[in-house]
Amino acid sequence: MDFFHHIATGFSMAWTAQHLAVALVGCLVGWMVSVLPGLGPVAGMAMLLPMLGMWGLNASMILLASVYCGSQWGASMVRVVTSPSGTTALALTAVDGHQLSRQGRAGAALTVGAVSSGVAACLALGLMALGAPLLTDLALHIGPAEYVSLMVFSLVGAVALSPGSLIKALAMIILGLLLSQVGARHATRLFEHALGVPDAFTHIHFVVLTLGLFVLGDIITLLGQPANERSGIALTLGDMRPASTEVQQARPAVWRGTLIGSLFGLLPGAGSVLASYTAYALERRLAGQSGQFGRGDVRGVAGPAAALQAGVQSSFMPLLSLGLPLNAVMALMVGTMALKGLPPGPQVMSSHPDFFWGLIAALLIIQVLLLCVHLPLLRLWMTLLNLPYRFVFPVVTVVTCLGVYALRGSVYDLYLVAGFGVMGYVFHKLHCPLPPILLGFILGPMMESHLRNLLQPAGEWRGLVTRPVSLSLLLMTLALIVFVLLPSVRRPRELAFRET
Amino acid sequence: MKIKSQRDFWAGLLFLALGVAFALGASEHAMGSSTSPGPGYLSLALSALMVVLGALVLFLSLTFETDGGNPIGPIAWRPLWVITTAVVMFGLALPRWGLVITCLLTVAWTSFAVGKPHWPGLWWSCLLTPLAAYLLFVLGLRLPIPI
Numbered sequence: 001m002d003f004f005h006h007i008a009t010g011f012s013m014a015w016t017a018q019h020l021a022v023a024l025v026g027c028l029v030g031w032m033v034s035v036l037p038g039l040g041p042v043a044g045m046a047m048l049l050p051m052l053g054m055w056g057l058n059a060s061m062i063l064l065a066s067v068y069c070g071s072q073w074g075a076s077m078v079r080v081v082t083s084p085s086g087t088t089a090l091a092l093t094a095v096d097g098h099q100l101s102r103q104g105r106a107g108a109a110l111t112v113g114a115v116s117s118g119v120a121a122c123l124a125l126g127l128m129a130l131g132a133p134l135l136t137d138l139a140l141h142i143g144p145a146e147y148v149s150l151m152v153f154s155l156v157g158a159v160a161l162s163p164g165s166l167i168k169a170l171a172m173i174i175l176g177l178l179l180s181q182v183g184a185r186h187a188t189r190l191f192e193h194a195l196g197v198p199d200a201f202t203h204i205h206f207v208v209l210t211l212g213l214f215v216l217g218d219i220i221t222l223l224g225q226p227a228n229e230r231s232g233i234a235l236t237l238g239d240m241r242p243a244s245t246e247v248q249q250a251r252p253a254v255w256r257g258t259l260i261g262s263l264f265g266l267l268p269g270a271g272s273v274l275a276s277y278t279a280y281a282l283e284r285r286l287a288g289q290s291g292q293f294g295r296g297d298v299r300g301v302a303g304p305a306a307a308l309q310a311g312v313q314s315s316f317m318p319l320l321s322l323g324l325p326l327n328a329v330m331a332l333m334v335g336t337m338a339l340k341g342l343p344p345g346p347q348v349m350s351s352h353p354d355f356f357w358g359l360i361a362a363l364l365i366i367q368v369l370l371l372c373v374h375l376p377l378l379r380l381w382m383t384l385l386n387l388p389y390r391f392v393f394p395v396v397t398v399v400t401c402l403g404v405y406a407l408r409g410s411v412y413d414l415y416l417v418a419g420f421g422v423m424g425y426v427f428h429k430l431h432c433p434l435p436p437i438l439l440g441f442i443l444g445p446m447m448e449s450h451l452r453n454l455l456q457p458a459g460e461w462r463g464l465v466t467r468p469v470s471l472s473l474l475l476m477t478l479a480l481i482v483f484v485l486l487p488s489v490r491r492p493r494e495l496a497f498r499e500t
Numbered sequence: 501m502k503i504k505s506q507r508d509f510w511a512g513l514l515f516l517a518l519g520v521a522f523a524l525g526a527s528e529h530a531m532g533s534s535t536s537p538g539p540g541y542l543s544l545a546l547s548a549l550m551v552v553l554g555a556l557v558l559f560l561s562l563t564f565e566t567d568g569g570n571p572i573g574p575i576a577w578r579p580l581w582v583i584t585t586a587v588v589m590f591g592l593a594l595p596r597w598g599l600v601i602t603c604l605l606t607v608a609w610t611s612f613a614v615g616k617p618h619w620p621g622l623w624w625s626c627l628l629t630p631l632a633a634y635l636l637f638v639l640g641l642r643l644p645i646p647i
Contacts, residue, residue, distance in 0.1 A: 050640050051643070057642060171515045174546050174549055175515075175550065181543045188506075216583060216587065219613075220580050223579035223613050223614045224575070224576025390614065390621065398603050399633075401587055401591075402637055405645060406641075418584045422583060423581060429507070429572050429573070429575065430507050430508075430510055430514065431508075432511055
């Protein structure tokens with residue numbers, strides 16, 4: 001059968017000693033960045049990217065994917081053991097896990113969370129593998145006009161479903177697009193005039209942009225905030241096994257979470273966060289009066305964890321099938337694919353089936369690895385969790401600088417990254433979201449080349465509005481903007497996304 | 501006229517300024533026409549959109565009341581200064597003095613970004629970071645970095 005043939009292709013790519021080692025390293029790095037203060041998946045991936053110098057496409061993508069998955073696992077663990085702050089959507093879903101850990105049952109909560117995450121991720125991958133052929137057919141009907149409209153839709157969708165002001169986020173997308181266009185040329189000339197730096201490059205490297213905005217900018221921001229060091233977390237794990245009644249309760253919650261996550265993960269922006277929040281709300285409603293919600297209900301741990309991981313997996317789908325990044329993490333992966341010689345787009349699935357199925361298989365392997373290593377290494381992560389930030393940021397700064405230099409051997413890139421660090425801090429102070437810059441920056445050149453294809457024979461812009469699929473995508477984009485700006489939607493949206 | 505949201509006011513101004521700057525930059529390139537856009541065409545269109553959005557943010561910041569005026573808050577001058585200079589210094593030092601000395605200098609200098617340095621911690625970081633950087637980047641990954 002075709003399906004099994006594809007799976008076999010995938011495993012023959014992913015199941016090599018090198019790729020397994022890469023996946024394990026990636027998982028460990030992912031955990032580390034989620035556990036250490038002030039880092040996240042985007043920062044971790046950006047710091048690893050320069051080290052991928054001579055690695056091939058498959059190994060690089062497996063590494064990045066495992067960092068992403070590992071960081072999400074780590075983040076769910078951190079949310080259980082530290083006290084949730086405020087009323088953010090994510091903190092809300094962590095309430096029950098934290099209550100369990102205060103009752104001395106952190107071990108059981110972590111086991112439930114880990115097993116739910118792993119099971120949900122594997123199920124979601126199965127759904128993806130089944131759904132992939134449908135998308136391949138769909139992708140064949142995508143011409144330049146549809147692709148441009150699809151990019152516009154996903155860019156706007158990504159900011160509409162993310163926290164912060166929509167108008168500022170749109171401006172940030174445009175800034176990213178502009179930086180990918182002329183920014184480099186002018187910065188280059190400026191540097192040549194002002195500093196006499198001759199070895200300037202003609203384009204800004206996306207890793208330099210990411211490291212500046214997301215790593216250096218974050219360091220300055222965090223150092224500027226009043227010290228809120230996480231005080232010593234010395235909690236007792238207790239029995240690692242959940243009670244059998246709890247297992248019974250958690251099982252259906254995992255199925256439901258998986259479904260919610262698989263669907264929401266396809267949404268642009270903070271899809272998996274939204275999935276986690278929705279799953280929590282659903283479980284609480286289904287439990288009704290019988291539930292222990294808010295006092296440590298195991299369903300409140302299993303459902304959101306399952307939805308989050310399923311969402312993470314299915315957010316790979318738009319990337320692999322259409323070449324569309326829906327958030328900053330995926331944007332980095334698109335950049336890496338392009339860098340390693342496989343331009344992302346709708347043709348990838350049919351022209352490189354081994355890459356597509358290999359990555360699906362690798363994601364499955366990563367989940368199994370995470371499930372095997374997560375619980376045994378728990379104590380190590382908790383030690384790292386208590387590491388004060390003052391030891392972390394100098395090392396992160398050095399790794400960033402070394403990475404930037406290793407990228408192209410250019411000192412000019414180091415001055416550029418310092419500039420982007422300042423820019424990241426300024427935008428943080430002005431409450432302008434940063435991920436849209438990265439999305440715009442990475443989608444910019446792709447969008448331009450498709451636009452030029454569209455205009456190629458006759459110079460007709462009309463294709464964008466005469467082709468039905470393209471037109472409906474553009475109309476949906478417009479509707480989305482109007483919808484988000486409606487006063488009745490604006491308030492709950494701000495509430496749901498606050499500080500996520 | 502009263503500024504009702506400090507953050508949005510400055511963000512709006514910044515977007516306006518960036519839009520104008522990019523537009524000036526774009527105008528140096530060939531425009532082309534809408535049917536065959538030149539290198540400057542798309543940039544100019546995007547800059548114009550940026551100016552419009554900047555003006556919109558600015559307008560809204562002067563129109564709608566926000567709680568407490570949405571102030572920017574204190575600016576972290578010291579971390580801003582130390583981290584930026586650390587990176588620039590790294591760029592200046594690396595080709596001259598090599599990896600080990602540069603890492604040492606950068607770790608030592610960044611430790612002054614906040615509060616009083618924690619001396620024992622600083623010694624250990626200064627010892628371990630260059631060593632780890634050398635082992636990982638030069639011996640492990642064989643990246644082309646001057647030692």
